Amino acid sequence: MSPRGRFVALFAADVISVLGTRVSMLAIPWLVLVTTGSPAKMGLVAGAEMLPYVVSGVVAAPLADRFGLRRTTIVTDVGSALAMAGIAAAPQLEFGALLVLVAIAGALRGLGDRVKHVMLRPLAEAAGIQVLRVTTAYEGFSRTAMLVGGSIGGLLIYWFGAPGAIWLDAATFALCAVIVATVVPAADPAAAPPDKADREPYLVALRGGFRALWADPLLPSMIAMLFVLNLFNQALVAVFIPLWVEETTHTPAALGLVFGTFAAGAVLGSIVFTVLAPKLRMYQVFMIGAALAGAPRVLVLGVSHELVLVCSVTFVSGLAMSAVNPVIGAMLYERIPPNVQTRAFGVCTAITFTGVPIGGVLGGLAVAGFGLTPAILVGGSLCLAATTVLWLWSRSVAGTARSAQQPAEEAVEAQPS
Structure with a gap:
């Protein structure tokens, strides 16, 4: 695949992930509402996703550098797909277990989103695309995906129920993992982990x-x-x-x-x-x-x-x-x-x-x-x-x-x- 094709594929994977996440942002709280009837638990589910999302992007970032960006992206997408599949497969899941799965998905998404953004730059440069055009286009596509995702999410919940919509979110993460594994070469310097001799201690890397x-x-x-x-x-x-x-x-x-x-x-x-x-x-x-x-x-x-x-x-x-x-x-x-x-x-x-x-x-x-x-x-x-x-x-x-x-x-x- 050409450098431009690899960039477009990774860019599309990131936007697809945003679209799927928007669907789950509606479907999971709706699932909680119809199964528990509690608005308070809806709020707890939203918080259980957001807090790990923010924290993991900081505390796990040095581990992503050590593990390699390509590997990290694939692992976080596969893990997110499994977490969403677990929620969809067991809609009557005990609420505490549901919070755990949502928190895991949020933490994986927080790290995976940061890594995908970093990987876009070298692929864009290899394709001869200006970075500012990349970030601008990404913002436009992401906002469009969020805007459309709300409508699509509502329709999917209406047609297939909340579990069906969550299954779709799981599928988007699995698709993202396949795209990255297929189009991003393992030998890419930006995706490969550093040599053991070049690895910084965790706290030193975190302060960096x-x-x-x-x-x-x-x-x-x-x-x-x-x-x-x-x-x-x-x-x-x-x-x-x-x-x-x-x-x-x-x-x-x-x-x-x-x-x-x-x-x-x-x-x-x-x-x-x-x-x-x-x-x-x-x-x-x-x-x-x-x-x-x-x-x-x-x-x-x-x-x-x-x-x-x-x-x-x-x-x-x-x-x-x-x-x-x-x-x-x-x-x-x-x-x-x-x-x-x-x-x-x-x-x-x-x-x-x-x-x-x-x-x-x-x-x-x-x-x-x-x-x-x-x-x-x-x-x-x-x-x-x-x-x-x-x-x-x-x-x-x-x-x-x-x-x-x-x-x-x-x-x-x-x-x-």
């Missing part, structure tokens, strides 16, 4: 991911910005938007419309950004996109009850958000040494995803303490302040980095040839 991120002058401010966006976005999605819809429109259709316009904006923005990305300055685009994707989307709920206005601002925020994840993905590829990318990606994901559970809790407490509209206005104002401070910090850091780089470049130019 943190050091690689904090040593860079630009990445820490970008990671902090993503943490802020995830925190306020979760408060928005989990608390503010549902309560605003209930209070102003009284119809669940509006909820789908608000979420759908954001996703549509993100998908359209990904298509446009894929074309324009090579002509843009990545770091500035990231900060501007983050600023537009955060506070305006929150504040509009506090100043207007007009669904058209809210959807319009939400659509623009989706357009802006389409530039955020691809840019930081490309900069991680370009600025982090390949031998520590698995660990650095895991650390980045863990830090930024920490904002998700915090945001949901703080959003609920704010509404309980202040009421919906004041909570939205306070949250939007805090989001605006945080993104503004981080943008100013980024300008200062970027200027310092350029000042430090310029004398070195002048010194090189001054050397006699």
Whole structure:
């Protein structure tokens, strides 16, 4: 298979995995609801999947480097397929055992997702594809898969029941394992494990991911910005938007419309950004996109009850958000040494995803303490302040980095040839 064909195959495997995961995100809680009738247990299942997902991307990343990226991808996909198959095969499974299987699947997915992202870069370079185009296209396809996956998941649950939908998720992971085993050569340097003599002790390797991120002058401010966006976005999605819809429109259709316009904006923005990305300055685009994707989307709920206005601002925020994840993905590829990318990606994901559970809790407490509209206005104002401070910090850091780089470049130019 040609280098471009191998890249497309791995890219497709990753997107298929996202689609299957989206289906299971609906099917497993639904299975719990119809078998136990407990909304609380639905929440526990979601938490049992998310926490191991975040943690494994950090603590298991050094083991993935030691074991080899190709092997790790195949093992995690096969393990995820078996865990999903176990859930689907025994829908009346005792709840504690179900939590264990869900947690195993979440941990395997967390590590497998990080490894697949790292493996995309060498295959893209071998195929002559720009990294920024790869991250932009991946963001667009992933968002489309998430958008379509919700609808497909609902239909599959309706047609085949929750166990049938979960069987499909298991099949997607098995397919991913087959694709990687088939198209990624075992001799690929990026997929092979290091020699025993080159292996670092576990704790040294774990610290390497943190050091690689904090040593860079630009990445820490970008990671902090993503943490802020995830925190306020979760408060928005989990608390503010549902309560605003209930209070102003009284119809669940509006909820789908608000979420759908954001996703549509993100998908359209990904298509446009894929074309324009090579002509843009990545770091500035990231900060501007983050600023537009955060506070305006929150504040509009506090100043207007007009669904058209809210959807319009939400659509623009989706357009802006389409530039955020691809840019930081490309900069991680370009600025982090390949031998520590698995660990650095895991650390980045863990830090930024920490904002998700915090945001949901703080959003609920704010509404309980202040009421919906004041909570939205306070949250939007805090989001605006945080993104503004981080943008100013980024300008200062970027200027310092350029000042430090310029004398070195002048010194090189001054050397006699």
